[in-house]
Amino acid sequence: MRKIFLFISIFLLFSSNLVMAAEISEADWLSDLNYLENELPAEHYNLFFKLEKEEFMKEMDKLKNDLPELSNLDTTLRLAEIFAKIGDTHTAIDNTRFLTEYYPLFLKKFEDGYRVIMTDNQYKKILGAKLIAINNYSIEELKDHFNKIITADNQISIDYRISSFLKLNEVLKYLGIVDSKNEFLFEKDGEKIRINFEPLKIKNMASSNNSLSKLDYQTGYVRSNANQLFWSDYIAAEKMVYFQYNSCWSRELAQKHGKPNSELPSFAAEESEILNYIKNKEIDKLVIDLRFNSGGDSSQGTELAEKLSKYQDQFETYIIIGADTFSSAIINALDFKKQLDGYLIGTATMGKPNHYGEVRTFNLPNTGLRVSYSTNYFKLLENSDPDSLYPDITVETKFEDFLSGRDSILEIIKNID
Known part of the structure; x- marks a missing residue:
């Protein structure tokens, strides 16, 4: 049995951000959104290369108006939708502190689809299985949903990044993929396997390492x-x-x-x-x-x-x-x-070869959320701009x-x- 360091790092990603998400007032959110609205265009090399400034301001105004109905996580996911429209893969907001639940499902993309590399011991029969659908949403339909919140230069980015999101219960709920029902359909050796995962707490993720089964493979x-x-x-x-x-x-x-x-x-x-x-x-x-x-x-x-x-x-x-x-x-x-x-x-x-980068960050003053942004544009190909x-x-x-x-x-x- 080999340790899969790539997937263990996912534990570190979440556990390093497990600051208790205190209640944030609507006034504090409004102040932070106003700060973001002014600071991001000023600091970014060229924020409106894809999304027009007027559309950006319109989206921000809609978000401010909706604040009374939104949770902390929902607010950051709405921001993720705006950032996806901006279209710079280096410009993002870190909202991991608001994520609280996950499914013990660690996937890796291969030529033929997404395979289970690691899961909880009680589900070890799906190790090596291929994910087929979630609540009858096919893989392609799932990608369409995640296009809303994942900033991507191309379809390859969606194809590979989605595997890290499919375990996040609250994100799947936000996108309307799961509710009280969360039936995951897998295929292994010609057999269809249906699993209804019990959501686990991210705050316990690091301590749950001993209850995980990992796929056997040769390094x-x-x-x-x-x-x-x-x-x-x-x-x-x-x-x-x-x-x-x-x-x-x-x-x-x-x-x-x-x-x-x-x-x-x-x-x-x-x-x-x-x-x-x-x-x-x-x-x-x-x-x-x-x-x-x-x-x-x-x-x-x-x-x-x-x-x-x-x-x-x-x-x-x-x-x-x-x-x-x-x-x-x-x-x-x-x-x-x-x-x-x-x-x-x-x-x-x-x-992309031609891309925004040279990343810097700032923190929103009230929530403390870190925002990354690009300070340069790298034009590596003069005569073309492939995705x-x-x-x-x-x-x-x-x-x-x-x-x-x-x-x-x-x-x-x-x-x-």
């Missing part, structure tokens, strides 16, 4: 160190250098941003090791794996691409991307492609490969002559 080479910021290896049999870059962060960047942390790995040391492989080993292929990288600071990746460019004629370069490749990681994927004349392989990204960074070679992850630890993308790269 495999690629996922063996996927919890590290970055790592590299020389695969002698393939004459291949493999560099897995999981976060645009490091000891050096933490220092640069005024957050020194000597326990973080050094990117300079990693870079030196990669260059040492290239200078002293026989290399046919360089693989840069960005499929787990959701961003950070792109500068060190950009500089590495420039340093590697002088060796580009010595090998073929393949840059692995996927749905989780986002923000600064997209910048670096294009850096490596351009500087090394590389091939993108994997699946399309959640984010995603698409691979040159598309390879989807199959559920069976995940279970066995086989990485189909790396296998395909190994077999390219």
